[in-house]
Amino acid sequence: MAGDGLAGTGTVPGRVAYQGAPGAFSHEACLDLRPWDEAVAFDTFAQALDAVRSGDCGCALIPVENSIIGVVEPAATLVAEADMDVVAEVWRPIRLALMAVPGARLSDIRTVESHPIALRQCTGTLASLGLRAVEGFDTAGSARTVAEAGDPTRAAAAPARAAEVYGLSILRNDLQDSEDNRTRFVLLSLQTG
Numbered sequence: 001m002a003g004d005g006l007a008g009t010g011t012v013p014g015r016v017a018y019q020g021a022p023g024a025f026s027h028e029a030c031l032d033l034r035p036w037d038e039a040v041a042f043d044t045f046a047q048a049l050d051a052v053r054s055g056d057c058g059c060a061l062i063p064v065e066n067s068i069i070g071v072v073e074p075a076a077t078l079v080a081e082a083d084m085d086v087v088a089e090v091w092r093p094i095r096l097a098l099m100a101v102p103g104a105r106l107s108d109i110r111t112v113e114s115h116p117i118a119l120r121q122c123t124g125t126l127a128s129l130g131l132r133a134v135e136g137f138d139t140a141g142s143a144r145t146v147a148e149a150g151d152p153t154r155a156a157a158a159p160a161r162a163a164e165v166y167g168l169s170i171l172r173n174d175l176q177d178s179e180d181n182r183t184r185f186v187l188l189s190l191q192t193g
Contacts, residue, residue, distance in 0.1 A: 027039055088187040
């Protein structure tokens with residue numbers, strides 16, 4: 001497995017497409033890898049790649065591998081079929097926080113919503129807490145949904161940044177089952193030759 005850090009430089013300026021809502025792990029990776037560019041959210045991996053094809057964004061940052069679950073599907077398949085160049089990559093630590101509306105207590109929580117891949121990264125911890133997993137489209141999108149619902153029995157498993165973005169309280173940090181939980185993201189742009 002590759003070491004932590006960056007590889008490649010990525011020379012496409014402008015806008016970086018990513019799948020998810022603001023505050024998602026992909027959003028954080030965009031901010032780390034390309035802080036000078038605008039990070040642009042899309043609902044699906046395919047939409048993020050289509051934004052590059054259409055010229056709306058100069059590149060897309062897509063997660064393709066996780067140290068716990070392996071290949072991130074369907075993202076890895078879409079990347080392999082994208083006919084784009086990988087111009088950079090980054091391995092990022094993934095730390096999931098349990099977050100709920102302000103005033104909620106851990107003992108109040110019954111369900112935890114997140115992206116299916118994130119839920120797979122914390123199945124043991126969720127089981128030990130007696131919490132039922134509910135699949136959402138994205139980690140930060142799930143945080144937004146929990147905030148909008150205002151239900152103190154619902155929580156999200158998402159990056160700590162999502163709690164700040166959506167006004168949630170963190171009830172527990174490090175939900176992931178492994179301390180060595182990392183995801184590899186690749187930055188793609190249209191082929192130049």
